[in-house]
Amino acid sequence: MTGTIIRIAVDAMGGDRYPDVLVEGSVAALERFRDIEIVLVGDETKVGDYIARTFNERASSGKKGLKESLGPRIRVVHAHEVIEMSESPGRAIRSKKDSSIVVCNKLCRSGEADAVISAGNTGAAMASSLLYMGRLEGVSRPAIMALFPSEKNYVCILDVGANTDCKPGNLYQFGVMASIYAQYILGYSQPRVGLLNIGEERSKGNELTCEAFEMLEKSGLNFVGNIEGRDIFKGMADVVVCDGFVGNVLLKFGESIFSFITHTIKKKTAKNLSRVTGALLMKPVFKEIKKEMSPEDYGGAPLLGVDGVSIICHGNSSPVAIMNAIRVARAFVIEDVNTLIKNELSRKNFIPNE
Amino acid sequence: MTGTIIRIAVDAMGGDRYPDVLVEGSVAALERFRDIEIVLVGDETKVGDYIARTFNERASSGKKGLKESLGPRIRVVHAHEVIEMSESPGRAIRSKKDSSIVVCNKLCRSGEADAVISAGNTGAAMASSLLYMGRLEGVSRPAIMALFPSEKNYVCILDVGANTDCKPGNLYQFGVMASIYAQYILGYSQPRVGLLNIGEERSKGNELTCEAFEMLEKSGLNFVGNIEGRDIFKGMADVVVCDGFVGNVLLKFGESIFSFITHTIKKKTAKNLSRVTGALLMKPVFKEIKKEMSPEDYGGAPLLGVDGVSIICHGNSSPVAIMNAIRVARAFVIEDVNTLIKNELSRKNFIPNE
The missing domain is CATH 3.40.718.10 (Isopropylmalate Dehydrogenase)
Incomplete structure (x- = not known):
């Protein structure tokens, strides 16, 4: 170069x-x-x-x-x-x-x-x-990709807001784009691609997800099947595709978690000496978690x-x-x-x- | 009686x-x-x-x-x-x-x-x-309602899984049913009803939410407009209506938060004496948060x-x-x-x- x-x-x-x-x-x-x-x-x-x-x-x-x-x-x-x-x-x-x-x-x-x-x-x-x-x-449809933290590595989720209504082919293309990003920018080898859905079985979900499942299965991507809401934080996939409506709701909900947790901790800690002491000792932990949950080291959301x-x-x-x-x-x-x-x-x- | x-x-x-x-x-x-x-x-x-x-x-x-x-x-x-x-x-x-x-x-x-x-x-x-x-x-469509914790009171969210595809009129009916539940079972007066969406403005979202917005506005319910993902934990509405696909993804994602946070805290605490001490002192706080996040005191999800x-x-x-x-x-x-x-x-x- x-x-x-x-x-x-x-x-x-x-x-x-x-x-x-x-x-x-x-x-x-x-x-x-x-x-x-x-x-x-x-x-x-x-x-x-x-x-x-x-x-x-x-x-x-x-x-x-x-x-x-x-x-x-x-x-x-x-x-x-x-x-x-x-x-x-x-x-x-x-x-x-x-x-x-x-x-x-x-x-x-x-x-x-x-x-x-x-x-x-x-x-x-x-x-x-x-x-x-x-x-x-x-x-056919560019998409915004966001990174979510997980118990394993960061998870690429897209679309998080560019397209409120999607066709199955769009979800397939999201999978292709994010796989390449995950491989060449994040350094993941053979990124596991999941389809955000409401059950594990292939027949689950709505029309969009049923058709997208078939497409992704035949795509040659490292498709690992349906991913439920609870699987994201577990890191069950490296790339999760969804329409921009669900993705955006999830992104904003996810961004509010840390502030909700700290709000709740503060409420439950106030005026209790041993809890306050504990919270002070844990401060560096919370700071690190906050950083992990707003992954600024990963540099923003690409429009793919x-x-x-x-x-x-x-x-x-x-x-x-x-x-x-x-x-x-x-x-x-x-x-x-x-x-x-x-x-x-x-x-x-x-x-x-x- | x-x-x-x-x-x-x-x-x-x-x-x-x-x-x-x-x-x-x-x-x-x-x-x-x-x-x-x-x-x-x-x-x-x-x-x-x-x-x-x-x-x-x-x-x-x-x-x-x-x-x-x-x-x-x-x-x-x-x-x-x-x-x-x-x-x-x-x-x-x-x-x-x-x-x-x-x-x-x-x-x-x-x-x-x-x-x-x-x-x-x-x-x-x-x-x-x-x-x-x-x-x-x-x-026309019964729906499953779940309770989410928030900085204020518990938030009723529905549908969380009965209907993967919804019509605007379904969302309106979800609002009516949950409002009555919130008022008579949870004791909320004039429950604030929100429409889950990806922006504050009425024009935001997809076809479903745009039409549902109009219906809810004219409904006589205490409609507070669009609610974004980040507003749920803030308790910006008492009732949040959405289709069962988005609701189910959100429910399962929400249920995984506590386990993700404790997993991350454990990882970051291990082998560091002051952090471990802090975590021990904070144990009752985490226990209370866990309880609050899985609201078993509220008795399951009604099929309304x-x-x-x-x-x-x-x-x-x-x-x-x-x-x-x-x-x-x-x-x-x-x-x-x-x-x-x-x-x-x-x-x-x-x-x-x-």
Whole structure:
């Protein structure tokens, strides 16, 4: 790969703390990877100022020469609009053509960037990638993939929100895309693919799952059959496919577990000395569990199936999470995941009916 | 209600430890409620022996005269077949017409019992209640309701498995049935009804949820709009309606949380003295959380919308859970929940299209 530079567009105006988190994450990624360039898209003055401040702060804490060494690999592209978290995605991306997230995706379309990282309005990030990158050849429905913790390794679940109604062929394609991601980005060998369902037997479920079961069985994927809600945390599959309605409900429910558990622990611990002492001693454990349950080390949720690389991060991402999203985007480009997906889909006979 | 006796049929051959748990739970309920009679259905010898043993054990631990005082209110009805947990429900209830669960439901149909309690094969319990009790007038699809813990009170979620595909009118009816249950059995005043969805706005979701939103809005129920996965544990609604596919995935996922959290805590605590000490001090907290997350005090999952009372318990139910299921069944009969549901549905103009 010598000589190849990977250019990553980062929406500097998305997320709960912009541009700070995005700039810091980008600078950290530039330090770590010598083969990337970052394009920060947003308010030129604000973003430029924050970059200068970040370099200065690092210099005063002993890291001198960053401006000189990293400066040439970071640039700002101005975008004068911002899509807020609360805006309706479809309308926003049509009316705000100069918003930071839309400009990021246009840069990918024109070939000026290889990947987009965003932490803003999820729907707008998804819709603009769909619109400007387009679908990957052979993919009928791109999908958002999220990672769930489990007793074994992280589990890839998709779709978690791009498609509320799915056809069996879509679920099969989700399985193909996530298998390749799990293998080439997460390093799982022969990822086990499961179909989210309400019983173990093949006849269980609704029309969608019954047909999808047959397709997945014949697919050549390492299909392990139906996966029930209780099997996810047990790590019974590496990839779990479902429609975007169920996946989204599950994702958001899953994200609320840690806060519910800590709320309950606090309620039951208050004013009891031995319990409070126990909770203090257990604090590092809870901290580690919290981290495991919001896997920021794994770098956001990829939108799989678009003709480009689009990684969608949480609004509350830390600089580390942004850095990891950039790391994943870089790996996605280097491993050429999209070509692998295209090739795999073209080898198969299944053409999902749309 | 003076003089009215409520007769409850208990499937003595279901669950992980039968007939023990069922007999013990029944005896506990008889001690607590003077206006109930229990019909234990199953192997006459086994069940009879266990009843005698239970009375003897209690006598030797000081509770004398139970046989004389409770004996007349408990009887055994023989059933020579058992439906195992692993059997296909539909086939099993057709081929095993003398199985304990089918006999329980036949007793309800013939008027010899007012309610059925079962802890065996959930599908068989549901299918036999549907077949022998039939649907309640005006209800197009009966549904299983489960209770989820939350930061506020327990949340009623339905359907958690009876109907994999639903129409908007079904979701509306689920809202009516659960509201009445929440009000008359759980004592919630003006239960807040939410629609499980993937966004707050009314336009979010799939065809089913968009239409159901409109229906629920006009229904006269205390409808609080869309509820996302993350809102359940926050207790943003008292009743959450969804189709049985999503509900079942969520139920089973929810049931696996506690075991995942304890698995993770154990892994992170092992061999670290201060963490182990903390965990020991916190043990009572975890025990209380476990109890809260498997709400056996609330007595199983009612199958709402059948022309009878059918409470389905977990296979691993304790005698306390069975006692509570009997308590709920008794309240269901006393409050005449089914008449309340029938009246409420007949007052409305919505006739769900089937």
